[in-house]
Amino acid sequence: MKALSSLSRTGAALLAALSLVTPSLAQKKIKLVVWGLQSGKETAGLDAQIAEFEKRNPEITVSNLSMGAGNMNPQKLMTAIVGGVPPDVISQDRFTIGDWASRGTFMPLDEFLATETGPEPVKAENYYPAAWNEALYQGKVYAIPTGIDDRMLMYNRKLFREAGLDPDRPPKTWDELRDYAKKLTKVNADKTYASIGFIPNFGNSWFYIYSWMNGGSFMSPDGKTCTLAAPENVTAMTFMKQLYDDLGGYDKVNVYQSGFQSGELDPFFTGKVAMVINGDWMLGNVARYAPDLDFAIAPPPSPKERIAHTGRFANDKDDHITWTGGFSLAIPKGTQHPKEAWKFIQFLSSIEGYRIYNQAQKEYNEKIGRPYVFRLSANKAVNAMMFREFSPESARLQTALKAYIDMLPHARYRPVTFIGQKLWDAHVRAMERACQGAQAPEASLQEQQSLVQKELDKSFARESLPLFNWTPPVVVLSILGLLGLGYGAWRGQQQVGKSRMAKQEALAGWLMAAPWILGFLVFTLGPILTSLMLAFTDYDVLHPARAVGVGNFKELFTDDRELLGKAIGNATYLSVFGIPLGMVTGLAIALLLNQKVKGMNFYRTAFYIPSIVPAIASAVLWVWLLAGDPNKGLLNALWKETLTAWFGIAPPGWFGVPEWAKPGLIVQGLWGAGGGMILWLAGLQGVPQSLNEAALIDGANVWQRFRNVTLPLLSPYIFFNLIMGTIGALQEFDRVYVIGGGDGGTGPLDSLLVPVLYLFNNAFRYFKMGYASAIAWVIFVIILCLTLVQWRLQKYWVHYEVDKK
Structure with a gap:
């Protein structure tokens, strides 16, 4: 008993010590x-x-x-x-x-x-x-x-005075906005903008605000009908296009806008833009970067028909409308x-x-010498508290904050719908096409409305679709897989024969290859076969897949044939122009670097380094180099000082306009031509010197030797680069994702929409995984067909040192 008592005391002590080190589950x-x-x-x-x-x-x-x-x-x-x-x-x-x-x-x-x-x-x-x-x-x-935000018109009082406008009377109607915008716009001698009065979609306005101000809507109250092409919306879109046309056209304005920067270089702060519709978050930037800016706030101008002639400036919901967002x-x-x-x-x-x-945030800002302007809350009592206790010292900023808060009860909001992202993208695409003049406002809105409505109808009918039965395709694929394995085992046995040593070597080979084979079956072949089955389903990852048969492919080649055609057309452009230019550039560099001169290793390294720069970093760099505005883009700044100054040739808009977006992408691709240069250099060094010497003895000049000796022997390399370039063009993604904005952006007028980006948007923006799988298989079939065609044609022009049987 004494031993047991001692043991229990020891155990209790151990438990007590353990409790001091490790908290109990309850704690x-x-x-x-x-x-x-x-x-x-x-x-x-x-x-x-x-x-x-x-x-x-x-x-x-x-x-x-x-x-x-x-x-x-x-x-x-x-x-x-x-x-x-x-x-x-x-x-x-x-x-x-x-x-x-x-x-x-x-x-x-x-x-x-x-x-x-x-x-x-x-x-x-x-x-x-x-x-x-x-x-x-x-x-x-x-x-x-x-958090909450709303949009108001911010205007530069100093620029108003310089243009002869009353700084205490901002525009109230759309007609006044157009008139003020033209009067506040200044053009340089070379016809570029010195400053611009107003840009319809700069800041944070979007087409939504113009629609709502004109009494428009985007969805019916029951959420089952898209009303994007309502007459009120057509009128609002027409007004936006007229504004762009007044200022020189959408493309010209967009090129100017592509050079805008943020922070202390914000165009509103620097006087490049006189009026802008923007959110309350700009007040913090004003306090930090432009505390002496002479600006004021007013409600966004409305159509004349909506203005109630009450003599009041802002606060009645019948006078003005704004829209809100937030988290x-x-x-x-x-x-x-x-x-x-x-x-x-x-x-x-x-x-x-x-x-x-x-x-805490105010104390931190004051500690680092930065002014503090609170952000608005969706809670009315919180806003009252913050305005009472944390208002900025500047009377101008206080007045502006009060104006933003007073408009919140009259704000509209985007339709609450399960196709919100699809509707947003459709409204942006319609706005862009109409403002640029690619389509009439009514036609652009009607087209996008039709696409959204079809998506709505399909979603509402989804529950009536049968659940996808995975058993038959899995069984069929399993049988085919087993047959394939059986055939492979039989062929292997036939090739190995009965030799014991050959069997041991074959076994060793299979064991060596087993990790790769297992990885391929699980991580590559498995997803490939799964995507093949998903291509025949309506699947959003979060719900069970439902069978649609060939519905995804039918939709792809009917309702969405324009976007699919645009994506394939853009990839074709990049292939037809980008691949030859890339090959010629790489070969030209290799010819230069194939000379025996001092320091050649350094030059080879220097030309190769750009090809190993990460694609994302390279894209970000070239977005800056190819900015359309000469004040921001390095290449256009040099262009302006040379070609524009000497010959009057205006610099291109690059990624800001559809005509130059793809050429800009090709130019960026040429920067990495050093990667292909390595292959060309290996090919050039494999050309027998004796053949060149024999041609020289026969009297062949440099071009003739290159044409009749070097090129034929380089044809396998040309073939390889052609195949890989075609595949790369159809799989282009990372660069256009960054250049297009990083959020599924497809460039102006979808000029940077490529097949894989189209797939990505459907998969991860719209959650249409089945549809995205169908797109993936269409891309695969296109790549396969092009590869097979090129493979069959190689016998007519590809020359090998040893003839292929």
């Missing part, structure tokens, strides 16, 4: 994972909020990861949800809430709202209607609005800590939470 903290909130060295306000939340809730620790989700980057979020490891809280653009909610990815918050108590309950009446309604889907609340906090389905997530959302949305945020 273990809950890790709350948050995505989408900005994190970094300048997020003192958010850091203070999180620290205070953790202090008040010691059982919770917050892991804040930016992850890009709040910036409308759906790939990471979708992968996490499907993989069963979603974040607990996500900061998401409210514009996308309806889309995500329709897919069953976000948790409805109505149960939490029903039990709200305390001094600051989260209730609809505490929020601006536009912000709250944007977070609803089918009557349920899926997110709590946080919200949501809880993804599958989270392990919904109650803690809701507690976190409550705190960040509260007046106290915002007070902590603003106090």
Whole structure:
């Protein structure tokens, strides 16, 4: 007994010591994972909020990861949800809430709202209607609005005075806006802009605001009909085109706009743009970069027919309209800590939470000598608190903030629909085509409306489609695979024969190749076969696949044939012009570097280095070099000082205009010609010197020796580069993704839309994985056919040292 007592005391001591080192399961903290909130060295306000939340809730620790989700980057979020490891809280653009909610990815918050108590309950009446309604889907609340913004007309009073305009009377109507824009525009002797009065889609206006100001809409109230081509929208689009035409045309304005920069070089701050429709976030930039700027704020001008002649300047909803956007906090389905997530959302949305945020952020800004201007909240009481306690000292900035806040109750918001991204892209494409003159406003709107409507109809009919039966195709493919393996084993046995040594060598070879074979079967062949099956389904990753037969291919070659044709046409252009230019450039460099001169190793290295620069870095560099505005683009600056000055030839717009976007991409590609140069150099050094000497004895000159000796022996290299160049052109993606804007942008008038970017947008912007798989197989068939044709034609022009049998 004494031994047992001693043992028990020892065990108790060990347990007590262990408890001091390792917390018990009951004491273990809950890790709350948050995505989408900005994190970094300048997020003192958010850091203070999180620290205070953790202090008040010691059982919770917050892991804040930016992850890009709040910036409308759906790939990471979708992968996490499907993989069963979603974040607990996500900061998401409210514009996308309806889309995500329709897919069953976000948790409805109505149960939490029903039990709200305390001094600051989260209730609809505490929020601006536009912000709250944007977070609803089918009557349920899926997110709590946080930040909000709206758009106002900012104008430069100094430029108004210089143009003879009254700085206290900004334009109120569309007619006045056109008149002011022309009077405020100044042109240089070379017909380039010195400054411009107003750009319809510069800042943050978009076609939405012009439509709403004219009484237009984009979706019917029930969300089943797209109204993009409504008469009010046609009128609004016509007005935008007229504005561009007044100023010299969409392309000319876009080239000028492509040179705009941010920060202290913002064109509104530097006087390059006299009027701009922009959001309240610009006030912080004004305080930081242009504190002495003589500017004022006014509501966006409306059509004359909408102006109520009350003598008032701004505040009545019948006089002016703005539109709003912003972010919200949501809880993804599958989270392990919904109650803690809701507690976190409550705190960040509260007046106290915002007070902590603003106090810490203001102290940080003052510490580094930067003025502080608070950002607006979707909560009306929070805005009142911030305006009372954290208003900037500048009376001009206070007045501007008040104007932005006063317009919030009259703001419109983008339609809450599961095709929000598709509708947004359609409205941008229609605006671009109409303003550039590629289509009449009505035709461009009607075309895009038809495409959106077909997507709506297909989505509403989705539930009537049968679930895809995976068993038959999997069984068929398995049988084919087994037959293939059996045939391969039989062929291997026939080739090896009965020799023991040959069998041992074959076994060793298979064992050596086994890791690659296994990797190929699992990570390459498996996804290939899966995509083949998905090509015949309607699949969005988040729901079970439904069978559509050849519906995806039918849609691709009927409804979407224009976009598919544009993508293939752009790839064809890059192939027809880019491949020969790249081959000629690489061969020319190789011919130069094949000489025996001093320092040749250095030159070879120098020409090769650009080809190993990462594609993304190279694209970013060339976006700067080929900027259309000579004030920003290095190449056009040199062009202006030479060709324009001597011969009056205007510099090209490069990536800012459709005519020059693809040539710009080809020019950028030539910079990396050093990669191909290595192959050409190897080929040149493989040409027997004796053949050149024999031709020289026969009297052949340099060109004749190159034409009749060198080129025939280089034909295998030409063939290889032709094949790989064709495949590369059809698989072009990374460069156009960056140059086009990085968010599925396809360049002006879809001039940079290529097949893989078209596939990517459908897969990761619209969640049409089945349709994207169909596109992938169309690309594969095109590449296969072109390769086979080139392979068959090689016998007529490709020469090998040993004839192929």
